[in-house]
Amino acid sequence: MAAERGEVKLIGGWASPFVARPRIALNLKGVAYEMFQETVGKKSELLLKSNPVYKKIPVLIHNGKPICESAIIVEYIDETWSSDGASILPSDPYDRAIARFWTVYVDDKIPDAIRKLRPLVKGSAVAEVEAEKLHAALQLLEEAFEKCSKGKSFFGGDNIGYLDIALGSQLAWIKAVEKIVEIKFLDKEKIPGLVAWSERFYAHEAVKEVMPEADRLVEFTRMLLSGSFAK
Amino acid sequence: MEKSSSLKLFGSWASSYTHRVQLALKLKNIKFEYIEEDLSNKSEALLQFNPIYKKVPVLVHDDRPLAESVIILQYVDEVWNERPILPADPYERAVMRFWCHFADDKLGPAVGVVFASSGEVQNAAVDQVHENLALIERELREGYFKGRKFFGGDSIGLLDIVLGCGSYWLAVFEEVMTGVKLVDPEAFPLFHAWLREFEALDEVKETIPAVDKLLEYAKAVRAMLLGHCMGNTGVTDAATPATTAAPATATASVPDITVDSS
Numbered sequence: 001m002a003a004e005r006g007e008v009k010l011i012g013g014w015a016s017p018f019v020a021r022p023r024i025a026l027n028l029k030g031v032a033y034e035m036f037q038e039t040v041g042k043k044s045e046l047l048l049k050s051n052p053v054y055k056k057i058p059v060l061i062h063n064g065k066p067i068c069e070s071a072i073i074v075e076y077i078d079e080t081w082s083s084d085g086a087s088i089l090p091s092d093p094y095d096r097a098i099a100r101f102w103t104v105y106v107d108d109k110i111p112d113a114i115r116k117l118r119p120l121v122k123g124s125a126v127a128e129v130e131a132e133k134l135h136a137a138l139q140l141l142e143e144a145f146e147k148c149s150k151g152k153s154f155f156g157g158d159n160i161g162y163l164d165i166a167l168g169s170q171l172a173w174i175k176a177v178e179k180i181v182e183i184k185f186l187d188k189e190k191i192p193g194l195v196a197w198s199e200r201f202y203a204h205e206a207v208k209e210v211m212p213e214a215d216r217l218v219e220f221t222r223m224l225l226s227g228s229f230a231k
Numbered sequence: 232m233e234k235s236s237s238l239k240l241f242g243s244w245a246s247s248y249t250h251r252v253q254l255a256l257k258l259k260n261i262k263f264e265y266i267e268e269d270l271s272n273k274s275e276a277l278l279q280f281n282p283i284y285k286k287v288p289v290l291v292h293d294d295r296p297l298a299e300s301v302i303i304l305q306y307v308d309e310v311w312n313e314r315p316i317l318p319a320d321p322y323e324r325a326v327m328r329f330w331c332h333f334a335d336d337k338l339g340p341a342v343g344v345v346f347a348s349s350g351e352v353q354n355a356a357v358d359q360v361h362e363n364l365a366l367i368e369r370e371l372r373e374g375y376f377k378g379r380k381f382f383g384g385d386s387i388g389l390l391d392i393v394l395g396c397g398s399y400w401l402a403v404f405e406e407v408m409t410g411v412k413l414v415d416p417e418a419f420p421l422f423h424a425w426l427r428e429f430e431a432l433d434e435v436k437e438t439i440p441a442v443d444k445l446l447e448y449a450k451a452v453r454a455m456l457l458g459h460c461m462g463n464t465g466v467t468d469a470a471t472p473a474t475t476a477a478p479a480t481a482t483a484s485v486p487d488i489t490v491d492s493s
Contacts, residue, residue, distance in 0.1 A: 052366075053366055067325045068329055069328070069332055072328045072329055072332065075324070075328070076322070076325040093309040093310050094295055096306070096309065097297050097302050097303070100302045101302055104302070105283065
């Protein structure tokens with residue numbers, strides 16, 4: 001019931017894939033929240049007070065209590081609103097461990113690849129090297145998708161789950177980086193399962209308004225690299 | 232004991248990450264088969280069970296492998312409900328998970344750099360460690376953990392296990408590197424008190440090897456790390472000092488002490 005939800009605030013930014021995660025999770029649970037957009041290059045008092053350790057987004061503030069780290073926030077959302085919507089974490093402990101493992105893997109490989117690729121130009125030797133790493137990671141995730149989905153639409157089965165959110169949230173930047181270095185990562189020939197999955201993910205009710213346009217992220221990158229966002 | 236029809240733990244005797252899992256299994260009184268891995272010569276089984284990271288600990292339950300110590304701990308807690316190590320409340324769980332993440336993301340690596348370096352690089356790393364400990368000290372003094380004997384309350388929980396097994400090494404490192412003070416009881420009185428309580432627990436004493444054994448091992452590793460560091464002033468890769476400093480041709484095993492054991 002809406003009245004029992006309490007006060008739900010999310011400190012975030014439109015471009016952050018990590019912010020996308022709790023947004024998708026809250027949408028899946030049908031929980032309304034107030035969004036506080038951070039200005040790039042300038043951290044708000046609210047953010048500094050709510051996440052003094054890392055000073056990073058996202059931060060979920062539920063009834064005045066802050067929760068930090070995107071993956072932790074998603075688990076919190078799932079546990080707090082456990083009777084709303086489908087379960088985000090798998091119900092079986094082993095499947096949960098697998099979902100958490102691949103999420104650790106995603107966070108270990110994907111953001112770093114994006115960060116390294118986005119300042120590069122098409123054809124650079126470094127781009128080739130970094131691209132290989134991203135291709136390799138996506139290949140492993142393709143295999144993980146086969147195993148986790150068991151023929152269904154998502155890593156989580158019929159519904160979007162924890163690992164779908166973890167990897168899916170990174171898709172916008174993967175698409176942006178494809179445009180920047182002109183290398184195809186979401187290649188139907190190489191990773192057909194993931195490509196089809198990514199289309200289903202993007203089309204989902206809980207996701208479609210959350211994911212930023214790749215072109216906007218390319219523009220954002222240009223501004224970031226030119227120093228437009230003064231610290 | 233039907234739930235542990237087949238339970239194997241691949242680990243390394245000096246790995247704090249392995250200790251975490253051993254401690255949790257001991258607290259819950261779960262029987263398991265332990266397989267010691269020579270990290271310089273990894274078994275086929277380990278490589279098969281953890282092909283992505285090739286690290287210990289790996290728990291294999293009924294032939295299904297699990298990797299990453301914090302993930303293993305949560306799995307164990309979910310399958311064997313007796314003597315829980317995670318709290319029931321979602322907010323409390325989020326706080327515990329956050330500080331576990333902090334321990335492995337910030338504190339552990341900083342301690343690793345201290346241990347693998349000397350001079351200016353080490354001084355900077357010691358400052359990092361102190362900054363990180365100060366954050367935990369603050370939570371104990373006036374924040375979320377105020378008034379608690381352990382992070383988990385009256386008895387140890389997930390965060391105690393995660394922080395404790397690694398922090399156990401802090402005194403060992405101080406012994407090996409004279410002049411480097413990591414946990415000054417004056418600067419971090421509550422953290423210091425908690426650590427001493429943790430170390431005094433029977434289950435901890437039965438899980439983590441005796442200090443003199445760890446000391447001997449730590450001295451050997453430090454000598455090797457400094458012997459192979461570039462220019463003897465420090466390491467280039469702050470995140471994994473033990474692995475990058477040890478050359479590929481080293482015959483002795485130089486496993487990570489403070490990062491997920493390779």
